[in-house]
Amino acid sequence: MRILVTGGAGFLGSNLCRRLLKEGHTVVCLDNLYTGRKENIQDLLNLQNFKFVEADIVNGIDLDEGFDWVFNLACPASPPAYQKDPLYTIMVNVIGVFNVCEFALKKGARVFHTSTSEVYGDPEVIPQNESYKGSVNTIGIRACYDEGKRCAETILSDYKRSKGLEIKIVRVFNTYGPYMSSDDGRVITNFVTQALKGEPITIYGDGSQTRSFCYVDDQIDAWMKFIQTDSTVTGPMNVGMPSEISVLDVAYLILKMTNSQSQIIFKNLPEDDPKRRLPDISFAKQELNWEPKVSLAEGLEKTMEYLKENLKVS
Numbered sequence: 001m002r003i004l005v006t007g008g009a010g011f012l013g014s015n016l017c018r019r020l021l022k023e024g025h026t027v028v029c030l031d032n033l034y035t036g037r038k039e040n041i042q043d044l045l046n047l048q049n050f051k052f053v054e055a056d057i058v059n060g061i062d063l064d065e066g067f068d069w070v071f072n073l074a075c076p077a078s079p080p081a082y083q084k085d086p087l088y089t090i091m092v093n094v095i096g097v098f099n100v101c102e103f104a105l106k107k108g109a110r111v112f113h114t115s116t117s118e119v120y121g122d123p124e125v126i127p128q129n130e131s132y133k134g135s136v137n138t139i140g141i142r143a144c145y146d147e148g149k150r151c152a153e154t155i156l157s158d159y160k161r162s163k164g165l166e167i168k169i170v171r172v173f174n175t176y177g178p179y180m181s182s183d184d185g186r187v188i189t190n191f192v193t194q195a196l197k198g199e200p201i202t203i204y205g206d207g208s209q210t211r212s213f214c215y216v217d218d219q220i221d222a223w224m225k226f227i228q229t230d231s232t233v234t235g236p237m238n239v240g241m242p243s244e245i246s247v248l249d250v251a252y253l254i255l256k257m258t259n260s261q262s263q264i265i266f267k268n269l270p271e272d273d274p275k276r277r278l279p280d281i282s283f284a285k286q287e288l289n290w291e292p293k294v295s296l297a298e299g300l301e302k303t304m305e306y307l308k309e310n311l312k313v314s
């Protein structure tokens with residue numbers, strides 16, 4: 001297959017490119033390097049079946065070659081990154097997604113779009129299944145991402161309904177692993193970096209809020225199965241780890257695993273920070289015969305190895 005990966009130099013994007021190349025596909029990675037990093041794909045640049053194009057989906061996609069699949073991952077995804085320029089985040093998810101849909105339609109390609117658990121906002125329902133409509137503060141600081149991603153799902157669904165575009169929508173729950181940027185501001189990268197450097201571990205709020213953490217290889221296994229399903233299976237489909245852990249317990253686990261003497265300090269909880277997040281993955285289990293295999297301890301071990309190498313700390 002010839003495959004376009006937008007946002008292919010980011011954390012998930014670079015892991016996906018590697019997986020697609022391993023399976024023998026030809027990959028074009030398009031990224032504007034807003035949060036993506038050239039170093040994530042450095043070792044792929046001289047491969048024959050890989051090409052990097054520096055471009056922004058907001059400005060349209062201009063590629064002559066044909067494509068079978070388009071994976072749309074382009075979007076700043078960590079809270080500090082998507083809140084840095086909120087209007088741009090909205091544009092990526094609205095104008096950018098229009099451009100992706102038009103491009104895929106022109107090429108006759110199937111679009112695989114990465115949506116997010118953030119479409120559920122600060123959920124009142126635990127666990128969240130795909131029919132839960134969510135609870136998003138439309139005027140809050142997370143809305144540029146949450147509402148942007150919700151609108152993206154709408155755009156894709158209307159392209160399918162009115163123009164027959166083939167779509168797959170995955171709702172990605174918190175995912176971690178190698179090729180995350182140590183300074184992306186997310187909880188796992190922050191805590192691991194702080195623990196390795198002996199700096200204070202910054203808990204926002206009292207740390208009782210929960211997340212569920214899926215290792216990147218598990219996440220991408222699900223995508224590879226989903227992209228190959230019949231065209232009637234469009235999603236949205238939750239993909240994530242179906243077990244919850246509090247932020248405070250993540251800190252304790254990382255402190256223990258790194259043998260770190262770092263202190264724990266408490267900071268203000270950011271506005272609209274979701275209290276609990278837990279996917280119901282029954283739909284993915286049923287359609288894909290998939291569930292995550294890698295435990296948090298096992299995945300953290302591999303992530304730490306990568307971050308250690310990156311931070312050059314012993």
Ligand code: UDP
Pocket residue numbers: 078079174185186187188190191202203204205207209211247269270273274
């Ligand atoms: N968090 C924290 N300390 C940090 C970074 C994040 O306590 O240094 C908390 C954050 O407030 C949230 C959770 O960890 O409750 C997950 O944050 P992250 O930015 O990784 O992703 P989110 O799931 O909120 O999009």
